[in-house]
Amino acid sequence: MRSKEFSIVRRRVCWALRMIACVAALGVAPAHAGFPGKPGQIVFSSTFSGDREIFVAAADGSGRVDLTRDPHADVTPSWSADGKRITFASDRSGSMEIYLMNADGSAVTQLTHDSAFADHPRMTGDGRYVVYESKKGGNWEIRRIGVDGSGEVDLTRNHASDRYPATSPNGRLIAFSSNRGTSGTHIWVMNIKGSALKQVTVRKGNQFEPAWAPAGGRLAYVSGTLSTGTNIWTVLANGKGNRRLTTPQSDEQLNPSWSPDGRSIVYENCTVSNTGGCTLSVMPLGGNPLDISPLRTPFLDTFDGGDGRLWQTFQNGTGASNTEASGQLTTTLAADSVQGGQYDEIEAHWGTTCRLAGDFDVQADYKLLAWPAANGVQATLQSFDTANSGFFAIRESQAWGEQYSAWIPQAFTSQPASDLAGTLRLQREGSTAVASYLSGGSWVPIASGPTSTSPASITLGANSGMNRFVHQEVKIAWDNFRINSGTFSCPASWWEDDSPDWQAAPA
Numbered sequence: 001m002r003s004k005e006f007s008i009v010r011r012r013v014c015w016a017l018r019m020i021a022c023v024a025a026l027g028v029a030p031a032h033a034g035f036p037g038k039p040g041q042i043v044f045s046s047t048f049s050g051d052r053e054i055f056v057a058a059a060d061g062s063g064r065v066d067l068t069r070d071p072h073a074d075v076t077p078s079w080s081a082d083g084k085r086i087t088f089a090s091d092r093s094g095s096m097e098i099y100l101m102n103a104d105g106s107a108v109t110q111l112t113h114d115s116a117f118a119d120h121p122r123m124t125g126d127g128r129y130v131v132y133e134s135k136k137g138g139n140w141e142i143r144r145i146g147v148d149g150s151g152e153v154d155l156t157r158n159h160a161s162d163r164y165p166a167t168s169p170n171g172r173l174i175a176f177s178s179n180r181g182t183s184g185t186h187i188w189v190m191n192i193k194g195s196a197l198k199q200v201t202v203r204k205g206n207q208f209e210p211a212w213a214p215a216g217g218r219l220a221y222v223s224g225t226l227s228t229g230t231n232i233w234t235v236l237a238n239g240k241g242n243r244r245l246t247t248p249q250s251d252e253q254l255n256p257s258w259s260p261d262g263r264s265i266v267y268e269n270c271t272v273s274n275t276g277g278c279t280l281s282v283m284p285l286g287g288n289p290l291d292i293s294p295l296r297t298p299f300l301d302t303f304d305g306g307d308g309r310l311w312q313t314f315q316n317g318t319g320a321s322n323t324e325a326s327g328q329l330t331t332t333l334a335a336d337s338v339q340g341g342q343y344d345e346i347e348a349h350w351g352t353t354c355r356l357a358g359d360f361d362v363q364a365d366y367k368l369l370a371w372p373a374a375n376g377v378q379a380t381l382q383s384f385d386t387a388n389s390g391f392f393a394i395r396e397s398q399a400w401g402e403q404y405s406a407w408i409p410q411a412f413t414s415q416p417a418s419d420l421a422g423t424l425r426l427q428r429e430g431s432t433a434v435a436s437y438l439s440g441g442s443w444v445p446i447a448s449g450p451t452s453t454s455p456a457s458i459t460l461g462a463n464s465g466m467n468r469f470v471h472q473e474v475k476i477a478w479d480n481f482r483i484n485s486g487t488f489s490c491p492a493s494w495w496e497d498d499s500p501d502w503q504a505a506p507a
Contacts, residue, residue: 039259040503042266042292043067043077043086044280048495050309054088054105059259059266059282059502061292062299067105069305076499079103080123081169083503087111087121087130098132100147103503111149120164123147124192125171131155133163133176142176144192155194161185164209167192169216173237175200177208177221187221189237200239207233211256211265214504220245220256220265232256232267246283254278260504266292268498277496293497295354295488301481303329309494311350314459316341320348322461329478330369331462333377335471339464346469349461351384353491357455360428360486364460366395367421369475374399376468379476381424383433385456393424393435393446398468406435406447413447428456455489 041056048055049066052073057064068074072092079086087100095115101108112118116136123130127147134143137154140161145152156162160180167174172192179185187200187210200219201207209222217237223244224230232246232253245265246253252270259265263285270278279293301310304327313322319337323330329350337346356362364381378396394405395417405414423438433451436443460478 038504039261039264040083042257042280042282042500042502043079044497044500045075045077045088046495046497048309048497049305054086055497056103056503057292059292060290060296061280061294062296064295065300066305067101068108069105076120078122078501079503080127081125081504082127085123085127087123089119089121089132098130098145100130109149111145111147112152113149118143122165122167124167125169128171129192131165131167131174133165142174142194144194153194155190157194162188166210166212166219168212169214173212173216175210175212175219175237177210187219187235198239200237201235201242202239203242209255211258213258214260214262220258222254222256224252226252227272229272230254232265245285246289255499257501259502266500266502268500270496270498277493278498279493280497280500293493293495295490297360297483297486297488299483299488303327303479303481310352310354312353314347314349314351314461316343316345316347316463318346320346320462322348322350327479328367329460329481331379331460331476331478333462333464333469333474335473337464337469337471339467339469343465345463345465347461347463349380349382349459349463351459352457355386355455355457355489356428356483356486357489358428358453358487359430360456361425361484362427362458362486363423363425363480363482363484364478365421365423365480367477367479368395369477370473371397371420371476372470372472372474373397375464375470375472375474377462377464377474377476378405379462380459381426382459383426383428383451383456384459385452385454387452387454389452389454390456391426391433391435391449391451393426393437395419395422395424395437404437404444404446408433408435408447408449409451411447411449415446426458428453458483 043056046055053066054068054074054077074090077086077088096117098112098118098121118134121130121132129144131144140163141154142156142162142165160178162178165174165176175189177185178188185206185208187207190197207221207223211220220234222230223233229250230252233244235242255268256265266282281289283289303324317340319334375397378394380392380394382392384390392407402417403414404417425436427434434448435446
């Protein structure tokens with residue numbers, strides 16, 4: 001099942017059923033074990049790229065990167081104890097199976113091959129095994145498999161619904177949720193071999209999605225009913241010391257994961273009706289939560305696919321296009337391009353759907369792939385704001401020479417250029433605009449001047465007008481579009497984030 005269908009079906013069923021039926025049937029995404037160390041990145045599943053992918057981001061939500069870039073549903077990721085590997089579930093083989101990859105998304109390996117629905121994997125602290133839930137055999141069981149895909153073992157062997165495994169930091173214990181033996185769903189603990197079972201929570205209702213604290217003596221878990229709201233609680237591994245961590249609310253607080261220093265948790269917020277989707281929050285223990293799902297700087301697009309909905313297209317005339325492929329955005333003006341449109345020009349630009357409010361610093365690398373002399377084309381990094389103003393940094397070729405240029409309201413400035421590759425930069429500081437290019441490791445200002453302070457969109461591409469195009473093909477490759485600083489203002493969140501797990505920073 002493709003990722004969009006997977007998400008829609010899963011959530012519609014869950015919101016429609018009572019909690020006990022949902023836990024026994026489909027359930028919600030899992031919590032995770034915390035491994036001790038310094039807080040590193042957060043890994044999570046997101047629909048930011050259109051389908052469901054595995055992303056990483058800093059603990060404040062900045063620097064999000066799509067690791068999987070696969071057209072299938074990639075879900076429920078979890079870190080290894082050393083922060084160097086990630087295990088996750090995916091339907092890329094035709095059924096939900098368990099996979100393992102490096103922290104940068106490379107070396108993806110499929111561990112399970114049984115075509116049963118497998119999900120919610122966790123690596124053991126020693127890195128030898130992955131523990132996960134599976135419907136192999138007809139009901140949900142907790143299973144264990146070696147990181148080389150060998151030695152699969154059914155640990156629970158019970159007719160109950162046993163789900164959401166979480167491995168302890170020392171690798172000796174597994175916490176999970178089960179509806180065995182009592183009404184509702186509760187947290188249980190067993191050893192890594194599947195024996196010495198002990199029920200941890202005994203409160204009425206439903207407790208599920210356990211997550212070990214880094215010190216290993218306490219568990220966070222979810223308590224409540226999906227249709228009326230859930231909250232994050234903690235309990236000692238011996239069943240004592242129950243207390244609520246999050247403020248009661250009518251929405252769903254799900255999927256807790258501890259920071260590696262044990263001082264904060266990250267968890268998922270979903271509206272009961274699912275009209276608002278799901279976001280991630282980081283909350284210091286005893287403090288207020290921070291929503292980390294909105295876009296934050298620094299932000300990088302390497303044009304490897306995945307950020308398409310961040311962009312909208314602008315074209316005038318015929319024959320000009322922008323194409324994202326092979327890790328770059330290529331702007332092409334075909335030899336037979338013809339001027340047209342509102343401004344009677346040949347144009348192809350990508351522009352950000354989100355605007356930048358206040359000060360910002362934006363850069364993009366360029367390479368002139370096909371660049372005939374005096375071609376009449378401007379390769380541009382542009383800012384357009386809501387006050388119908390803007391400023392540009394330009395690399396162009398005209399009858400009078402090759403040059404870097406800048407347009408800042410009411411002023412056009414240029415200087416000679418010979419670079420066939422480089423970096424353009426736009427900065428807004430208060431009401432001052434600066435356009436620059438990189439030369440010899442240093443920034444060279446082209447021009448600066450007054451500008452509007454209104455929220456601005458940023459565009460990349462090329463254009464030619466005033467009948468200057470020489471009708472020879474021009475190609476410019478753009479890469480590493482980066483917003484180093486600034487505040488995003490997006491029309492709406494088109495994505496949802498879920499299933500967070502906090503990395504212990506690699507030594």
